[in-house]
Amino acid sequence: MxxxxxxxxxxxxxxxxxxxxxxxxxxxxxxxxxxxxxxxxxxxxxxxxxxxxxxxxxxxxxxxxxxxxPNVLKPLLIHTFFSLPRPQTGKKIFHLSGAYGVDSIYFYATETKNKEFWTSPVYTKESASYLETGLSQTGNSRLPFVIQEKSFLWKNFLKDWKGNVFVLDREGENCQSIFKSKNGFLETNLYVFGPESGWKPDDLLFFHENNFQIVSLGKINLRTEFAYSALLHHLFSIRN
Missing domain, CATH: 2.40.240.20 (Hypothetical PUA domain-like; domain 1)
Structure with a gap:
């Protein structure tokens, strides 16, 4: 602290x-x-x-x-989307979001098996405390908005998004050139993280049909919290 x-x-x-x-x-x-x-x-x-x-x-x-x-940290005002992760991973996502001052965090249950995670205290009553640990670490003063959507279909949400949608996948295009050339810091950008088991073929088809940009942080498999940390660090670095 x-x-x-x-x-x-x-x-x-x-x-x-x-x-x-x-x-x-x-x-x-x-x-x-x-x-x-x-x-x-x-x-x-x-x-x-x-x-x-x-x-x-x-x-x-x-x-x-x-x-x-003077504020020690300029918040990284991006929107983030997660396929509802395990509670232990959720804790780290909250902490990182608070540390960097992201604008919003959307959680959707993209896989039926993940719906049981909604009952965890991490998502029911403890999320604010994990966001606060991030603020206490970096001095960021912006609390992110947390949206937990349990009923609206996640693909409809992405289709309705008014801005760029960047889907994280190791088979996508290199993120460095994409974010620099396509206004990586527009306030309407949404960064999408899928389940750790990976996107299904029909998900990838859906992304292509809707012209969502698929970007890669590297050709290795990363746990969600490590991929999120890598993205935040990368965006923070090129902005500054």
Whole structure:
């Protein structure tokens, strides 16, 4: 946790907060801060700030907002689509999305066998906490939108998308030239990740029939979270 995450509504008079949860523990035992020390704080939807420790004890820490600082990370405003992954993979997707500040994450059950994953706490009540770990790591202050679609057909969703659709598959065209030449950072771009078992032949036919661009991160099989990390890093690098 490089940044302490605080929500605007937690502040008293817009300047003070008393922490007695894991954030207090982190400040006291990991960061080893004392009274009058300063810490970096990220406030979702607001930005990056310096806070000063007014007091600290075994049970709580009181912080005061001192001043804003320039945002350390420009969010990577892309839209992402995932064939509903295993919960352990979902955790990593949430974390990476929060770390890079993506615009939105769409989850669809493209395979019948995946529908049982909807019942996992990762998708029912814990998704926000995994997004927050990403913000706390990088200082990104933008919380992604999370859309979990359990009824609308995923192929209809892709057909209705108002913008470029990039489908990730190792047999596609090299992503570097594609993203640079086809405006890889348009706000309407959608990046589509399929099941780890791979796209079915009729899925690939559907993509071709709808003129969706199939792009490759390399000619090796990657687990979903590694492929997602590779895409985010690549886009982040060429943008900067």
């Amino acid at each position: 490089n940044w302490i995450l605080i929500y605007e509504e937690e502040l008293v008079q817009n300047h003070f907060i008393q922490l007695s949860d894991e954030r207090h523990t982190h400040i006291r035992t990991i960061l080893k801060k004392i009274t009058n020390d300063q810490i970096q704080v990220v406030i979702p939807g607001s930005g990056n700030y310096i806070f000063k420790i007014q007091s600290i004890s075994e049970s709580s820490t009181t912080l005061e907002k001192v001043n804003p600082i």
